[in-house]
Amino acid sequence: xxxKSKLQRAYVSLMMRxxxxxxxxxxxxxxxxAYELQHxxxxxxxxxxxxxxxxxxxxxxxxxxxxxxGVRDSCDADMEIIFKHLQHAWLLYTFQEDTPTAFARNxxxxxxxxxxxxxxxxxxxxxxILILPRLLAKRAVKRYPVIALRDKFSLASAIYLRMPxxxxxxxx
Amino acid sequence: MTSxxxxxxxPVKILAGLKALEHLPAELAERDCAAPMVLTDxxxxxxxxxxxVEIAFEEAGLSIGPVxxxxxxxxxxxxxxxxxxxxRERDCDSLIAVGGGSVLDTAKAVxxxxxxxxxxxxxxxxxHKLTRPLKPLVAIATTAGTGSEVTTVAVxxxxxxxxxxxxxxxxxxxxxxxxxxxxxxxVPPVITAATAMDALTHAVEAFTCIAKNPLxxxxxxxxxxxxxxxxxxxxxxxxxxxxRLDLAEAATMAGIAFSNSMVGLVHAxxxxxxxxxxxxxxxxxxxxxxxxxxxNFDAIQDDLGALLPLLAGDKAARATPPEERARASIxxxxxxxxxxFDATQLPRSLSEAGKVEKSQLAKIAxxxxxxxxxxxxxxxxxxxxxxxxxxxxxxxxx
Ligand SMILES: [Fe+2]
Numbered sequence: 001x002x003x004k005s006k007l008q009r010a011y012v013s014l015m016m017r018x019x020x021x022x023x024x025x026x027x028x029x030x031x032x033x034a035y036e037l038q039h040x041x042x043x044x045x046x047x048x049x050x051x052x053x054x055x056x057x058x059x060x061x062x063x064x065x066x067x068x069x070g071v072r073d074s075c076d077a078d079m080e081i082i083f084k085h086l087q088h089a090w091l092l093y094t095f096q097e098d099t100p101t102a103f104a105r106n107x108x109x110x111x112x113x114x115x116x117x118x119x120x121x122x123x124x125x126x127x128x129i130l131i132l133p134r135l136l137a138k139r140a141v142k143r144y145p146v147i148a149l150r151d152k153f154s155l156a157s158a159i160y161l162r163m164p165x166x167x168x169x170x171x172x
Numbered sequence: 173m174t175s176x177x178x179x180x181x182x183p184v185k186i187l188a189g190l191k192a193l194e195h196l197p198a199e200l201a202e203r204d205c206a207a208p209m210v211l212t213d214x215x216x217x218x219x220x221x222x223x224x225v226e227i228a229f230e231e232a233g234l235s236i237g238p239v240x241x242x243x244x245x246x247x248x249x250x251x252x253x254x255x256x257x258x259x260r261e262r263d264c265d266s267l268i269a270v271g272g273g274s275v276l277d278t279a280k281a282v283x284x285x286x287x288x289x290x291x292x293x294x295x296x297x298x299x300h301k302l303t304r305p306l307k308p309l310v311a312i313a314t315t316a317g318t319g320s321e322v323t324t325v326a327v328x329x330x331x332x333x334x335x336x337x338x339x340x341x342x343x344x345x346x347x348x349x350x351x352x353x354x355x356x357x358x359v360p361p362v363i364t365a366a367t368a369m370d371a372l373t374h375a376v377e378a379f380t381c382i383a384k385n386p387l388x389x390x391x392x393x394x395x396x397x398x399x400x401x402x403x404x405x406x407x408x409x410x411x412x413x414x415x416r417l418d419l420a421e422a423a424t425m426a427g428i429a430f431s432n433s434m435v436g437l438v439h440a441x442x443x444x445x446x447x448x449x450x451x452x453x454x455x456x457x458x459x460x461x462x463x464x465x466x467x468n469f470d471a472i473q474d475d476l477g478a479l480l481p482l483l484a485g486d487k488a489a490r491a492t493p494p495e496e497r498a499r500a501s502i503x504x505x506x507x508x509x510x511x512x513f514d515a516t517q518l519p520r521s522l523s524e525a526g527k528v529e530k531s532q533l534a535k536i537a538x539x540x541x542x543x544x545x546x547x548x549x550x551x552x553x554x555x556x557x558x559x560x561x562x563x564x565x566x567x568x569x570x
Contacts, residue, residue, distance in 0.1 A: 103383075103548070104381075117547075
């Protein structure tokens with residue numbers, strides 16, 4: 001592996017830890033995320049994975065919230081969003097490309113049910129909108145919504161402040 | 173460096189034109205198959221269309237084997253599972269599907285079970301669950317519209333959960349698609365119009381949504397031109413064989429286009445509208461298309477403008493200033509819709525359809541946001557945006 005790939009892998013894996021923990025926290029502190037999650041079956045596992053050897057971020061819907069199960073080299077989940085190459089995950093996590101575009105350009109494949117992926121994508125977009133500065137978030141989602149700065153700030157700080165304490169939980 | 177990238181895939185062998193059906197025995201022999209099972213529905217059988225297939229096989233000294241003609245318009249996992257059992261009992265080795273979308277989807281789903289094994293479809297729900305080629309499936313479309321003969325998707329109702337399951341895999345594509353003008357000749361004008369509008373929507377969405385690519389664009393634009401030219405001819409003269417063939421070819425081309433570039437918001441809403449109100453898919457497409465194009469307008473203006481010569485003719489396009497072409501394209505689609513209404517009374521609005529209650533619109537919007545097609549729409553749409561579009565599509569402006 002080249003140094004560039006090693007660095008990209010380290011960055012992607014760090015971002016996956018942030019996004020994974022962020023989603024888990026958002027599922028508890030943000031009512032919009034919680035509302036979306038009702039549409040996923042309880043105990044369903046969800047992964048964002050780079051083909052073929054990871055990193056892979058694994059989450060589980062407990063029925064009430066999302067559990068962050070950690071970032072690993074490999075995983076097997078009920079629904080997987082698979083980046084066909086590390087470079088594609090890099091594009092996404094450096095906010096050069098949003099998820100729909102990555103799907104449209106065949107850089108990501110879905111292993112699982114499509115409507116679960118649409119729900120998960122809405123949670124992911126919502127997280128980006130909450131935790132990223134507006135300029136970055138605009139590049140990470142299709143449409144940046146009208147959101148009161150005060151709401152954004154209080155939710156973002158709730159998510160960031162809890163992040164260091166968010167445990168990696170065991171699967172149900 | 174450009175970040176452009178796309179994939180394009182269509183491994184389906186297409187037999188199109190005069191006596192296309194007569195080539196089927198040779199196509200099966202080439203795939204080492206001698207015992208096909210024919211799947212169809214009662215309507216197709218009563219219209220005498222299976223006869224054409226039977227004769228094609230008799231002339232080659234063969235018989236077509238078991239015919240299952242009881243596929244309902246809204247096929248289900250129970251139907252699929254019982255056909256798969258019969259397929260195994262009768263030692264069949266291939267499938268011939270003769271019909272519209274439901275028959276083709278059923279055949280694809282049956283093919284999963286008889287090729288992959290297992291009694292129940294449940295194990296294969298979703299995308300990319302199939303890992304090897306399936307048995308040869310021949311698709312003979314009798315309605316020119318769905319494009320299912322060249323797509324990777326099958327949608328089947330789960331009998332027990334009362335919801336629709338989608339199956340997606342490149343292995344679901346038929347081995348052979350037959351476009352024979354005899355097979356669409358008897359379709360009533362209103363169904364011809366609805367299915368043609370479905371095909372037009374596939375092409376327009378393929379051309380304007382975010383997964384478009386140069387190859388899908390080529391198929392989409394050729395399909396649009398053919399539909400716009402041939403549909404009025406068929407409506408004026410239903411026995412116009414050449415125009416019928418044009419429509420069927422266009423539906424297949426539009427199918428190839430959207431199978432590679434996906435569809436967008438018209439389909440996301442249309443799927444939900446069809447599911448909630450039991451409205452024909454083509455009707456849903458026809459009455460939603462102009463409103464969704466208006467919703468997407470800012471993002472698709474250039475693409476839409478580029479379609480004007482195909483939708484309204486070169487002369488009209490040249491006479492329209494570039495900045496007005498996108499609007500003119502939508503107007504041309506509305507004109508086509510109105511022309512179809514005059515000829516067939518195909519509904520132009522939700523209220524005209526007569527099957528939709530205003531109280532159902534919220535439910536339709538709720539379902540639409542979970543539809544996979546939304547991902548590929550160039551403009552984001554949430555529940556309230558979709559509700560807005562539905563309100564606009566409710567009745568025609570005076
Ligand atoms: Fe369609």
